[in-house]
Amino acid sequence: xxxxxxxxxxxxxxxxxxxxxxxxxxxxxxxxxxxxxxxxxxxxxxxxxxxxxxxxxxxxxxxxxxxxxxxxxxxxxxxxxxxxxxxxxxxxxxxxxxxxxxxxxxxxxxxxxxxxxxxxxxxxxxxxxxxxxxxxxxxxxxxxxxxxxxxxxxxxxxxxxxxxxxxxxxxxxxxxxxxxxxxxxxxxxxxxxxxxxxxxxxxxxxxxxxxxxxxxxxxxxxxxxxxxxxxxxxxxxxxxxxxxxxxxxxxxxxxxxxxxxxxxxxxxxxxxxxxxxxxxxxxxxxxxxxxxxxxxxxxxxxxxxxxxxxxxxxxxxxxxxxxxxxxxxxxxx
DNA sequence: GGCCCTCTTTAGGGCCTT
Numbered sequence: 001x002x003x004x005x006x007x008x009x010x011x012x013x014x015x016x017x018x019x020x021x022x023x024x025x026x027x028x029x030x031x032x033x034x035x036x037x038x039x040x041x042x043x044x045x046x047x048x049x050x051x052x053x054x055x056x057x058x059x060x061x062x063x064x065x066x067x068x069x070x071x072x073x074x075x076x077x078x079x080x081x082x083x084x085x086x087x088x089x090x091x092x093x094x095x096x097x098x099x100x101x102x103x104x105x106x107x108x109x110x111x112x113x114x115x116x117x118x119x120x121x122x123x124x125x126x127x128x129x130x131x132x133x134x135x136x137x138x139x140x141x142x143x144x145x146x147x148x149x150x151x152x153x154x155x156x157x158x159x160x161x162x163x164x165x166x167x168x169x170x171x172x173x174x175x176x177x178x179x180x181x182x183x184x185x186x187x188x189x190x191x192x193x194x195x196x197x198x199x200x201x202x203x204x205x206x207x208x209x210x211x212x213x214x215x216x217x218x219x220x221x222x223x224x225x226x227x228x229x230x231x232x233x234x235x236x237x238x239x240x241x242x243x244x245x246x247x248x249x250x251x252x253x254x255x256x257x258x259x260x261x262x263x264x265x266x267x268x269x270x271x272x273x274x275x276x277x278x279x280x281x282x283x284x285x286x287x288x289x290x291x292x293x294x295x296x297x298x299x300x301x302x303x304x305x306x307x308x309x310x311x312x313x314x315x316x317x318x319x320x321x322x323x324x325x326x327x328x329x330x331x332x333x
Numbered sequence: 334g335g336c337c338c339t340c341t342t343t344a345g346g347g348c349c350t351t
Contacts, residue, residue, distance in 0.1 A: 018348075037346060134350095135350095135351085136351065137351050138351075139351055140349095140351050141348065141351095142334090148351095178351055179351070189343090210339095219349040219350090220349080220350075221334085221348095221349050222337095222350090223334085223335065224334050224335050224349070224350065225334085225349075225350035225351075226334075226350075229350090229351090251336085251348090251350085253351065254339095255336080255337075255348095259337095264338095265348095266348095267348070267349065268348085268349070268350090269350090285351075288334075302350090310345095313348080323334095323335090324334080324335090
């Protein structure tokens with residue numbers, strides 16, 4: 001595949017930020033497995049503190065994001081149709097590579113769900129990129145409301161491991177009491193609209209992805225809230241969620257961990273943070289603060305459930321196409 | 334809207350997300 005160096009001009013939208021974190025979830029995860037549960041908190045929290053300090057010191061991090069992809073970003077950003085086609089082309093190439101790989105690995109099967117393939121082939125698990133994400137919106141309805149903030153964090157850590165931006169919804173923000181994001185904060189020319197942001201977002205996630213690999217995006221209540229919202233917003237902008245994005249919802253993981261507790265379990269992200277004694281840094285219901293909280297919660301949940309990457313993918317991941325396919329219908333008649 | 338729980342399954346209430 002032809003590749004060339006490319007730069008994102010994030011400075012075009014000053015409120016897009018790429019942060020530098022040094023902690024690695026996988027290092028922490030493996031360390032946790034070695035040292036046992038007693039030392040988890042200090043290790044995880046130490047990593048989190050280090051990362052967050054980096055975040056708060058990084059107001060100057062409004063910088064160009066460099067990654068490897070095709071094309072010229074400045075030209076592409078000025079021509080939405082062009083960049084959309086480039087991304088679609090790149091997605092198609094990636095998909096072809098992945099399916100070729102699957103068929104080579106697994107045999108003559110024409111279609112194999114990657115979840116089963118990962119469960120059977122540990123090498124495929126190494127190709128997964130885990131990204132914790134969160135969105136803030138103008139309300140709860142995916143049909144009527146809009147995304148106003150999005151934050152992501154690659155669990156591998158390293159440079160440019162986090163991405164955060166406000167989003168201009170083109171409407172008033174009626175629920176500032178929830179997240180403290182006001183209409184005047186987002187309805188500004190230097191805040192990107194979703195249509196401008198999606199190409200940047202796709203490029204950013206692509207820059208974190210391993211060659212021929214898959215991306216696993218993790219959010220709390222992802223199945224019922226974040227993912228349907230993303231699908232809707234992508235659709236409004238004539239984009240599809242890339243075919244190599246899998247999702248994991250931490251809400252059912254938390255339900256499974258907490259159900260043995262006896263009393264009615266509290267499954268809100270902040271309650272889970274309290275349960276695991278994870279301090280909140282920043283404002284609750286701001287996307288990046290919730291991402292950092294969920295990062296630590298996700299580590300603890302997967303540890304408590306003794307989940308490996310293959311078992312997590314096989315038993316707890318879903319495709320965007322599976323959203324809306326309810327296992328149990330409330331009003332089936 | 335999907336999922337879980339129960340005073341249930343021929344259903345309904347509550348949680349979770351903003």
